[in-house]
Structure formats: structure tokens, C-alpha cells
Amino acid sequence: MNIISTHIRSLVLFSTLITLAACGGGSGGGLANPPPPVGSGWQQGVFLDESTFALRCATPGNSINIFANDCRAVQDVQGTVLDENNFLRSWSNRTYLWYDEIVDRDPGLYNDPLEYFGLLKTTAPSPTGAPKDKFHFTQDSQAHCQLAQGGVSAGYGATWSIIAASPPRQIIIAYTEPNTPATANGLLRGAEILEVDGVAVVDGDAGALNAGLFPSGLGESHTFTVLDPESAVPRSVTMISQAITLAMVQNTQVIITPTGDVGYMTFNLHRAPAEQELIDAINTLQGVDDLVLDIRYNRGGFLVIASQMAYMIAGPAQTAGRVFETTQFNDKHPATDPITGQPIEPYPFIDETLEVIQIGQTTSGKPYGWYAQENCGTTYSTIQFRGVNEVNYGDYTDGFTPSVVDDGEANVLGCQVADDLSQQLGNPDENRLEVALAFQAGQGCIAPVGTAPGDAAAKPGMGFNATDGDIYRSFFDSNRILGRP
Numbered sequence: 001m002n003i004i005s006t007h008i009r010s011l012v013l014f015s016t017l018i019t020l021a022a023c024g025g026g027s028g029g030g031l032a033n034p035p036p037p038v039g040s041g042w043q044q045g046v047f048l049d050e051s052t053f054a055l056r057c058a059t060p061g062n063s064i065n066i067f068a069n070d071c072r073a074v075q076d077v078q079g080t081v082l083d084e085n086n087f088l089r090s091w092s093n094r095t096y097l098w099y100d101e102i103v104d105r106d107p108g109l110y111n112d113p114l115e116y117f118g119l120l121k122t123t124a125p126s127p128t129g130a131p132k133d134k135f136h137f138t139q140d141s142q143a144h145c146q147l148a149q150g151g152v153s154a155g156y157g158a159t160w161s162i163i164a165a166s167p168p169r170q171i172i173i174a175y176t177e178p179n180t181p182a183t184a185n186g187l188l189r190g191a192e193i194l195e196v197d198g199v200a201v202v203d204g205d206a207g208a209l210n211a212g213l214f215p216s217g218l219g220e221s222h223t224f225t226v227l228d229p230e231s232a233v234p235r236s237v238t239m240i241s242q243a244i245t246l247a248m249v250q251n252t253q254v255i256i257t258p259t260g261d262v263g264y265m266t267f268n269l270h271r272a273p274a275e276q277e278l279i280d281a282i283n284t285l286q287g288v289d290d291l292v293l294d295i296r297y298n299r300g301g302f303l304v305i306a307s308q309m310a311y312m313i314a315g316p317a318q319t320a321g322r323v324f325e326t327t328q329f330n331d332k333h334p335a336t337d338p339i340t341g342q343p344i345e346p347y348p349f350i351d352e353t354l355e356v357i358q359i360g361q362t363t364s365g366k367p368y369g370w371y372a373q374e375n376c377g378t379t380y381s382t383i384q385f386r387g388v389n390e391v392n393y394g395d396y397t398d399g400f401t402p403s404v405v406d407d408g409e410a411n412v413l414g415c416q417v418a419d420d421l422s423q424q425l426g427n428p429d430e431n432r433l434e435v436a437l438a439f440q441a442g443q444g445c446i447a448p449v450g451t452a453p454g455d456a457a458a459k460p461g462m463g464f465n466a467t468d469g470d471i472y473r474s475f476f477d478s479n480r481i482l483g484r485p
Contacts, residue, residue, distance in 0.1 A: 040082055040108025050090035054375060056083035062377025064141050071145035076376060084113040087375055092120040095338050097330050097368065097383045098133070114138055117380060135368060137381050144372060144379040153246065154218050156239045158182035159297065160193070161421060162470040167203040171213070172421045174297060175266075177247050181239040187226065190421050194234055195225035215241035229422065249277035251294075251426035252284050259441045260289030264433065266425050267293060267309070270301025275308060282312045292436050294425060303369065303387070304350060311349040319349035326392075327369070327385040339371045339384070347387075355413075415445035 055063055056079025063076040085107030093099050101122035110116040121136045157180020163170035171193040176182040193201055196212035212222040220241040227234045248269040255262045263285035267278070285291065291313060307324045323346040329338055337344055368383040402414030420431035428437060431448040438446045 040106055042106040042108055044104050047090045047093045048086070050087050050094065053079070053083045053087035053090065056080070056087070057376035058084060059376070062141070063374060064145060064377070066141055066145045066372055066374045066379055068145075071142060074374075079376075081111055081113060082108055084376055085110055085116045088113060088117050088120060088380065091373060091380075092117075092382055094332065095330070095382070095384045096120070097385060098122040098124070099330055099332070113376075113378070117382075121382065133368075133383055135370075135381065135383060139379045139381070141374045141377050141379045144374075153244055154215060154241050155244045156181045156215075156241060157244050158187055160213060161419070165470065169201050169203070169209075171201050174419075174421065175250075175268075175425060177244055178250075180244055181242060185237045185239060186228075187237065188229060189424050190229035192227045193224055194227055197222055218242055246271075246273075247277070248274040249281045252281040253426055254285060254288055255428060255437065257437060257441065261287065262437060262440060263288035263291040264426055265291075265293060266297070267295050268297050269299050270303075270305040270309075272302065272305075274301070274305050278305070278309055278312060290440050292433060294432075296419065296432070303347065307347060307350040311351050314349070316351065319351075322349060323347070323390040324349045325387040325389060327387055329385045415439065417448065420448070 055074065055076040057063065057076045058079060058081045060076045060078050061073075063074040064071050065074050089104075089107050092102060093104075096102060098121075101124055102120050105116075105119060107116060110119075117138060118136070121133045124132045126132045157177035159174045159176070161172045161174035163172055173182075173187055173189055173191045173193070175189050176187055193213075195201060195204075196209050199205055199208045199212075201209060212224070215222065218241055221238060222241075223236060223238045225234050225236055246269055248267065248271060250266045250268065252265045253263075255264055265281050265285070267274070293313070303325065310324060311319050325347045327337070327344060327347065329344070332338070333344075335344055336342070367386050369387060370381050370384045373380045373382075401411055402416050403411035405411060405413065415435050417432045417435045423430035426433070428434060429449070434448050435446055438444070
């Protein structure tokens, strides 16, 4: 079917693997690894096609089709760890975007494919000194399939904002999912977590805190001491982890202003179920003059959803004949997609099932993507392409930054504003939305109430300064993903 679209006069974007850290730390010695397999046949710089080793598993019987709706089993055969390592080595050499920056190591020296895979990437830095490759990871194939096909994960329905990961720590709820243990217990954005199972967040044992905050499975019961917004008295909440269905689009509303009707929505995830949620939200916002698209907590996901979202906002007249994105693989594959074998074609604005202002801080930076690759029960994700826009720009590995000028590259016209955990998302008094509405009204980048030097005003319930915390994002959700035909 065709996706309904609306042309928006202007668009405002809101922008911004975390676990808690203990004091000190270090590593000690241990038992030596068992001797490596003999006769690996490794020759540096010589690679057989990965199909030679595919689905030859040290422990057969775990492979599944991660692209099937039922995640059905795939026939594999008895193999060895060396076969699995050789598969990863050849596959990485053929498809990794920076294959020529991988140190070619003898696969026979490693007894764990996950350890070997961890070495099959570049160690080069980005322009700011951060790792150029921040998205190299593995995942159990069954878990990957479940995430890819839907929006279900284990937890409580609360997303934590880690203001400080090391003592003295601070953890605030960034937002909650509807119909979850979090909302059933009345938890809201801005609630501070003081204790987890009796362990103080500020300086307690990191292992115990992580176990409670990030349950490893369903049915786990953990008790939290929380301080609600606008409250001076902590309370105790017990939550049992369950399968959480994520609401990828939330808080859709129309804000009436003297300078026009402004649509607002939070868009948190580019997974498959987001398609219908986005269509419903755009239908609700038909007729608005401007749109605030709040993606400060967006975790990434499928490129097709991003293209559909762009079409819904811009409309057919502005997207007709235009390129949404073009994928660029390594120099071995200048014209052909190495995974599908199809010619590389510009990715269009998708219409089936403007001026941009950025309010917030520098974004995470996700110009790279991959096709997930399953082998022997593990799904491997390695950067295989970069995405460039219609003017061939895609080098924003360190993110986009709101700036006083738009240079057509990483600096985007906008206002730098810290997150405001004292107010609910969609509240016009929340710092970023306050600035966005002021910008829409022609006032430029104002200082939010209570944040300007010497400003004695304060917002009700502001118990802590507006700040940006770290939000846990799985590696699965921290990249752009292409599906296979």
C-alpha cells in the first residue's frame, strides 16, 4: 500500500554499551589457553571463499535462518573451530569496509570464534580519536532473530539514563514504555534510582547493580528505591522482568502556538513494527505547519524505516526522483553489492508497506551499516558499507553537531541544549522542546528557563540540573541494517 505523507514547513530534530563501572580495577593472570590446533594451512594474505567453511560447526545443530519469520533451523554439519574461524576470516576479507586494515592472523591460533572475530576489524581512530569502528559485535542468532522480527526484549519497561557510571553514580529514568512493570508501579521520566536490591547506586557493588538494572532473563524479581519527580520522600518498588513490547513512537500531539500548529512525536526505534506506528502518528499530525521529531533516545535500526519516515515528512513533491541514500562498499565492490550480488542502486524515498533544525547535543554518528551474517548459531555483524546522501556525504562517524551554521556536512543549523530530565517528554516546558518552539516562533536559540547565567527562575520539580546521561543501546540497535531479498 502507499504510505500517507504530509509536507512539513520545517522539521526540528532532537539529538544526543553502558553498564556501571566500579572504582579502580585491573586484570590478573590466569590459566594458559590450550594448545592451538595443528595444521591450520594458513597462508598470510591467501583467502579461500567463505562458502568453503560456511555452516561447518564445532557444535552443529544451532544454525538458524535469521531472515525467516519463524527463525527456522538451517542444516549445518560437523566441523571444527578452525572451520568457523576460517569462515570469519574469509568473509571479513571480502566484505569488511576496511578489510585492508585488518591484521591477518592465523585462525589456527584461536580456540574461540568470538575472540577471533573480535580481532577482525580496524583499530584506526576517528577524527576525534574515538574508535572508527564502534559497532563490531556478535549475538546469539535466536535472540537476533527475535529482535529483528519484532520489538520485544526482556526488562521492566524503564530506560535508564546513566548520569554518572562511576561513584558517585547517578541514574535517572529517561522514559518508560506503556503497559509495563515500570508504568504499573507509577514510574515516570525523572525518577531517580537510589538503591537496587538494597545496594546503594551512588557507591555500591557494580555487579549487583547491573544484575538488577539489566536482568538477563524473564521472571527476575528486583527491588528498587526510587525518588519520584517533585517528591522528597523515597519509595520502594518491586518489579519482575518480563518480555517488553517497545512502543517505538510515543507522545504524538499537536501543540497550538501563535505562529502555527506544531506536531510533536518521539521516535525511539527503527524496527519493523515502527512502520504502522509512524503511519498512525503522521495521520494524527496531518495539517500541522511544523514538526518536532524527538529522536534523542532513538537507537537506530532498519534503513527502510528511515526512508519511509523521511518520505512521510517531506511528501511526494519534495522526494520525487531524489536519492535518500546510496550505499558504498569496500573498493573490491564498486558497483555490485557483495552480499546480494545485485548492482548498487541509490536507495530511494520509500512510499510503500525543508529545512531541518537540530536541537540538542552531538549525535552518536551512524554512517555505517551491515548485513547480519549467521554461522553456527551466532550472528556476526561487521561494518560493510557507508551510507552517503545525494551530495555524496557520509563521513559523520563522530555525529552531527548543532551549530550556528549549516556546512552541509557534520555541522547542522541548530541549538545546543542539554537534556532536561525534570520534565516529561512532550511538555512544552522541557528544555529542548521549549527551545524548538522558540526557534519556530523566530526567537532563535534561546536559553531555556532556569539555565541562563544569573537566571533565578526554576521549573517545578527540577531536582537536578538538566544534563545528558548515557543511555544503554544494544549494538543491534546502534547501527543501520539492510535486509536481504
